[in-house]
Amino acid sequence: MVSLPHCMRVTEGIEVDVAYQPEATPAQIRTDMGYRVALSRALIVVGKVELTRCDNFVGDLWRTIAPARAKAHVLDTPTSLGVPLVLDLMESAGTAELAGTLKPPPGRYCGMRVLAMPADPDAAGLTDENLEMMQHSVLVAGQVVDTSSGEELALLARIWEVFDCEILFDRPLVFDSPVLETVSIRIDHTSWFDGIDFALQSAEAVQQLITENIRSSLRAVLSNGQDGL
């Protein structure tokens, strides 16, 4: 058919770029319990990241009651990204890894929720070297040295459970008109081993404490440079 004149104009709406930014991994991590940890491997799989509304009381209540669940390739929504991403914290030190762009509706958003879960076969960042991340949410390996006794211990933590991490912004993001915002999720794995007495605690207890430390180690940094909690 004859091509008739036409025109199309697109105006971008509210957009939030989300990126993960692991801290650089030092040669040795000194913990608050007097241990030195030398990591050889540190990986985490992020299954979903979601903006949370300030007034989502019912949703928060439900999540308090219900355990976190893994869903293979959760579909993206305007407030969540559902494509799993394997982050190798030893290799991506200090560099930002773009997770995607959220397109949320107008509203007040007070934080983000990050879901750690085992990877899908087609998860981004999954390679032959880290295929075991299909069974683990987090994998940490290395050596631990007790600075008081000089004793050396092997560290291997394989966390298979699905868990979520709540991150609060230091100020609400209020969207009432088209805008581009950037949220960088900082992952500080140098604090993952605080509060752990490797010499006394069982492997299960160590893994549980690492999980708790991971939850508290995430921070959200907004584009204007103001850090979240």
Added chain:
Amino acid sequence: MKGCWAIAALVAPVWAASGASACGTCSVGDPTLTVVGFEQPKAHRIRTSAALRYRSDSIGESDVDRLTLGEQRMELAGAYSPTDRLAISLMMPLVHRLITEVNLAETSVWAPGDLDLRVRGVVWRDRKFAPRHLVSLTGGLEFPTSTIEYGPEGQPLPLEFQAGTGSWDPIAGASYTMFINPWSVYVASVAIFPTTGIADTRASQSFRQTVLGQYQPWSFLAFQLGAEFRIDGPGYIGGVRDPNTGGNITYGTLGIVGLPHEKLMVHATAALPMIQRLDGTHREGFAFTAGLVYDI
């Protein structure tokens, strides 16, 4: 009397023409009836018309994937009656669509729509001069004249962003008209059978039923009250059913018609959805039409 019939014939089908569609780009009803009319055709008459239409639509879940559509159409049409039993019309729309996504992103599209050809034949009348009862059959075809809008990766955009279906769509229908001065009644059934169009998309098959009554207390003014029922089948994208297509909807319509000159008629009609049983998360809103018709 003749003026009364002319007004009824010209304007009654407006809402058969402009009721909102179940999918974003389906042509709706029979827009050419406005220019063809449903009275007995007058041999060798040429008629033109222009109409502006507005309608709104929303598809998808709130805060998830909702698209809100506002559409304005300007339709230019012409009709010719070679005999007193036959009328042929052509209608070309210019379409403006404003699609708003949940994050307030907007897409504005100006484009020509699908060219519409109709032929109406009177198959029965109670008498040749000033008939009081007319039965007509209608056949037609929508041509894929609308342009295709593409996304940044070069892929065709969904139908909601298109000004037409981009498909060859046959149309068939029948109507009955009764004239008892100062009243007239129009009943019409129209079915549209879309073929595969833009991006391997097949718009819904659609059946529309219009019932309209008109009261004309003065020769220059008439009032209309009516209902339009529409039932749509499912639409498909690449062979997969679009969950937000299909179902039925009934509009209530209210209109006014003026005849400022013997060759000129103006009209305006508002329509409000009364019963919505559309599939998926699909809501249609208020619609409005205004226009004029001129006999050459």
